[in-house]
Amino acid sequence: xxxxxxxxxxxxxxxxxxxxxxxxxxxxxxxxxxxxxxxxxxxxxxxxxxxxxxxxxxxxxxxxxxxxxxxxxxxxxxxxxxxxxxxxxxxxxxxxxxxxxxxxxxxxxxxxxxxxxxxxxxxxxxxxxxxxxxxxxxxxxxxxxxxxxxxxxxxxxxxxxxxxxxxxxxxxxxxxxxxxxxxxxx
Numbered sequence: 001x002x003x004x005x006x007x008x009x010x011x012x013x014x015x016x017x018x019x020x021x022x023x024x025x026x027x028x029x030x031x032x033x034x035x036x037x038x039x040x041x042x043x044x045x046x047x048x049x050x051x052x053x054x055x056x057x058x059x060x061x062x063x064x065x066x067x068x069x070x071x072x073x074x075x076x077x078x079x080x081x082x083x084x085x086x087x088x089x090x091x092x093x094x095x096x097x098x099x100x101x102x103x104x105x106x107x108x109x110x111x112x113x114x115x116x117x118x119x120x121x122x123x124x125x126x127x128x129x130x131x132x133x134x135x136x137x138x139x140x141x142x143x144x145x146x147x148x149x150x151x152x153x154x155x156x157x158x159x160x161x162x163x164x165x166x167x168x169x170x171x172x173x174x175x176x177x178x179x180x181x182x183x184x185x186x
Contacts, residue, residue, distance in 0.1 A: 093181060096181070097151060097179060097180070097181050098121070100151045101126060101149075101151050104145065104148070105119070105128070108145055108148065108149070109141065110137060110141065113132060114131065114132035114133065114138070115130055115131060116129065116130035117130050117131065118130075121179070124180060125179070126152070126175075126176070126177040126179050127174070127176055128175040128176075129172075129173070129174045129175075131163070131170045131171065131172055131173075132170065132171045133170065134171055135160060137171070138157070138160060138171060138173045142155045142157065145175075145177060151179055151180065151181065151182065152177050152179055153177075153178040153179065153180050154177065154178045155176075155177045156175065156176045157173065157175060158174045158175065158176050159172070159173060160172070160174075
């Protein structure tokens with residue numbers, strides 16, 4: 001006997017193929033969606049880690065800026081202290097120079113033959129004025145200052161005149177002396 005299939009086989013096959021294609025497309029779409037979800041999650045984790053690193057670096061930067069400010073303040077304090085130390089050393093040096101120069105002058109003045117009326121210091125130049133019995137006394141005083149004093153570098157006679165002082169003819173003189181600390185003392 002002959003059997004006739006009244007069901008449209010081709011149509012059913014096409015429908016089954018279409019259904020299989022739709023399922024395959026759905027599975028592919030679900031796979032792509034799963035891949036994108038995994039990639040998105042990994043990217044969010046990476047972004048979170050990078051944000052934490054950025055926050056840590058920002059905290060390090062802030063701490064470093066604070067240390068830089070402290071270091072700058074300390075450097076300024078060091079410069080101020082060094083300036084003060086240099087100033088103290090210079091004042092001490094000038095004080096010692098003044099003491100030595102005055103000691104030399106007091107030592108070399110012949111009190112029986114001369115006396116000083118003024119003494120001043122301007123820019124490491126010592127200006128002396130006074131009276132002497134004669135020019136020889138002034139010359140001897142100048143020689144002693146030049147040759148025997150370590151702190152008086154040069155002596156120049158700026159004025160020498162005869163003057164009447166309390167009824168006596170005396171030599172009124174003025175000297176200009178360059179003063180400084182010898183290299184050995186520095």
